[in-house]
Amino acid sequence: MSRLFPTLFSPFEIRGRRFRNRLFLPAHGTGYAEGGRVGERGLAYYRARVESGIALLMTEAQQVVPREGQKYPQLSAADDGCIPALRELARLCAEHDCRFFGQLYHEGRAQAHSLDGSRDVALAPSALPDERFHTMPRALTVAMIEDLVGRFAAGARRMREAGCDGVEILVGMGYLHAQFLSPRTNVRSDAWGGSPEGRLRFLRETLAAVREATGDDFIVGIRIAGEEFDPDGLDLEVTLDTCRRLDRGGLVDYVNVCAGGTHGLVGASNIVPPMFVDTGLVLPWAEAVRRAVSVPVFAAGRINQPHEAERALAGDQADMIGMVRALIADPEFARKAEQDRPDDIRACIACNQACIGHRRQGFGVSCIQYPETGRELEYAHLRSAEPRKRVAVVGGGPGGMKVAAVAAERGHEVTLYERAARLGGQALLAQALPGRAEFGGLVTNLENEVRRHGVAVRRNTEATAAMLLADAPDAVVVATGALPYRPPGDFAEAHVVTAWEVIESRANVGGSVLIADWRCDWIGLGLAEKLATEGCAVRLCVNGEMAGETIPAYVRYQWAGRLHRLGVQVMPYLRLFGADRDTVYLQHTMSGDPVLCEDVDTLVLACGHQAQLELHEALEGKVPELHAIGDCLSPRTAEEAVLEGLKVAALI
Ligand SMILES: Cc1cc2nc3c(=O)[nH]c(=O)nc-3n(C[C@H](O)[C@H](O)[C@H](O)COP(=O)(O)O)c2cc1C
Ligand code: SF4
Secondary structure (H helix, E strand, C coil): CCCCCCCCCCCEEECCEEECCCEEECCCCCCCEECCEECHHHHHHHHHHHCCCCCEEEEEEEECCCCCCCCCCCCECCCHHHHHHHHHHHHHHHHCCCEEEEEEECCCCCCCCCCCCCCCCCEECCCCCCCCCCCCCEECCHHHHHHHHHHHHHHHHHHHHHCCCEEEEECCCCCHHHHHHCCCCCCCCCCCCCCHHHHHHHHHHHHHHHHHHHCCCCEEEEEEECCCCCCCCCCHHHHHHHHHHHHHCCCCCEEEEECCCCCCHHHHHHHCCCCCCCCCCCHHHHHHHHHHCCCCEEEECCCCCHHHHHHHHHCCCCCEEECCHHHHHCCCHHHHHHCCCHHHCCCCCCCCCCCHHHHHCCCCCCCCCCCCCCCHHHHCCCCCCCCCCEEEEECCCHHHHHHHHHHHHCCCEEEEECCCCCCCCHHHHHCCCCCCHHHHHHHHHHHHHHHHCCCEEECCCCCCHHHHHHHCCCEEEECCCEEECCCCCECCCCCEEEHHHHHCCCCCCCCEEEEEECCCCHHHHHHHHHHHHCCCEEEEEECCCCCCCCCCHHHHHHHHHHHHHCCCEEECCEEEEEECCCCEEEEECCCCCEEEECCCCEEEEECCEEECCHHHHHHCCCCCCEEECHHHCCCCCHHHHHHHHHHHHHHC
16 A cells, blocks of 8 residues: 555546556557557557556547558457457456556547548538648538447447446547537537537437447446647537536546647647646646536546646546556556655656657657667566676766666666766756756656666766776677767858757857757757747758657647747758858758848857767777667667667667
């Protein structure tokens, strides 16, 4: 029994089914579905989380309409073929006293995926344009609506047959049921629109049909957003009205409150809120829903610590707390919290890079801090070190810390050398950008792991080749990172500073600034925000299609709003050539035309980095085992450095 989190670890019941505690893993597309079914990798991913002691596992959103030939890796509940694989998941859950629900949905006009590269016919209550996916949907006929109701019921029946304890209808986040509820997206004048009750009819009939298909002892709930952040989306008023009506009709056993919606970019970016958004985003809406209904209320959205969950539960804001990214970042979250070890939890930093960022690129979820996620089959259970080696790791950035921590955990004797006074490398710079302080959590988490696993850390120590050769370790891992790259060009008369100098407040910057952003990532965006906030007139010249082209979309969307508010002028498709006293010379990357930016006091170079591989070269052939990881191989991001650290640590 947890002393620190007594409410979080108190049991709970719905329709006679027991939940061991109040922590659940909400629905999320893992990207590990194979042919619409839970595959081996997906099962291993879920196993790691279920074994840790969560009370409820929800499947990802499953389609109820067949999508033959769909390449996008997503579960489907549209035919009985889904049952065997789900049964295996149900068995896993039952073994660990974890309840198991299936989530069902129809995306409606929010058509994000194609079957074969061409566009399918999007469907919606009314033929109105969708701002995010640029679909002009076909309005559903009554026969089509009734058919869909039947498909949801059939999907729910399959969940029951697979051994689920319940089913959740994903209203939204702006999906089809939410599109029916919103007066902006449902302008029908028939019995499926026209009034709040008419707009509710599709959901009401779906839930009634689901109940009929699953029986009285099955749990039926909905997931609905407290706020969709979009003119077309639901707001708290509509959500509360909907929940009250469903509750009065006895149609739901619980309401799961989430955030965001799919109609536009603001709503979308709040579905998986990045670190710009305060923690606990969803809780005020969950509390409002809880006051409005008699059934239990679940809440998930930007909650990443057990203290926060405990506070919300003890404060009657919700009955269950869901965490997706927190459990992607640390599958052992539940066990650590239950054992009163919150400091051992690897807190999610809401960077969105390897979880939702990977999904949007078509890959399975992982975590920049914990690349074992999604790679459980390869890395969840590493063998103990045999023989035990003396390992020297040079460079205390994220990659160096990861390799040191995992190698030490396996039993090696590891020494980590860092030239600076602090561990963290470039992550220390990233956290200094506006709104990015949470990025420092990456350093805190990895430092904890380094300490926990007994790595000997030598700060303020430059490990030279001579020193390492004298010490004669069995293996050396070079993680020496990179330094700012200075592009060729004529800058002799200009006032030029590097991104790092600005971030570290070592540069004397004039009032009119031009940032040459080659990386198209958070550095250019963060510098622009920092300098504009400090009162500079900022032009952000990007050598790409848009600022933030290489970072996760939801982070980019929010940054676009922040820079617009600050009056930053963003100029895409520009290649840097040179600069003189007050003019920067660029070239349009498509037309080839010169572009002159005048009245510039300071040119800030955000032009990427240059690998520092000298130590590796000096040691080649002179030590028994030599590895290089991260930016010193090729400058990329913390994600690759940490992943390469894991791979090398597993190999040594
Ligand atoms: C990779 C990924 C996929 C998601 N897919 C779904 C989904 O299938 N159904 C759903 O209701 N929510 C989905 N979500 C939203 C999450 O359930 C959750 O509301 C969101 O991540 C915010 O919670 P968190 O701050 O605990 O991560 C997804 C989130 C992520 C990160
Ligand atoms: S990649 Fe970032 S946002 Fe995603 S789980 Fe890991 S720390 Fe959290």
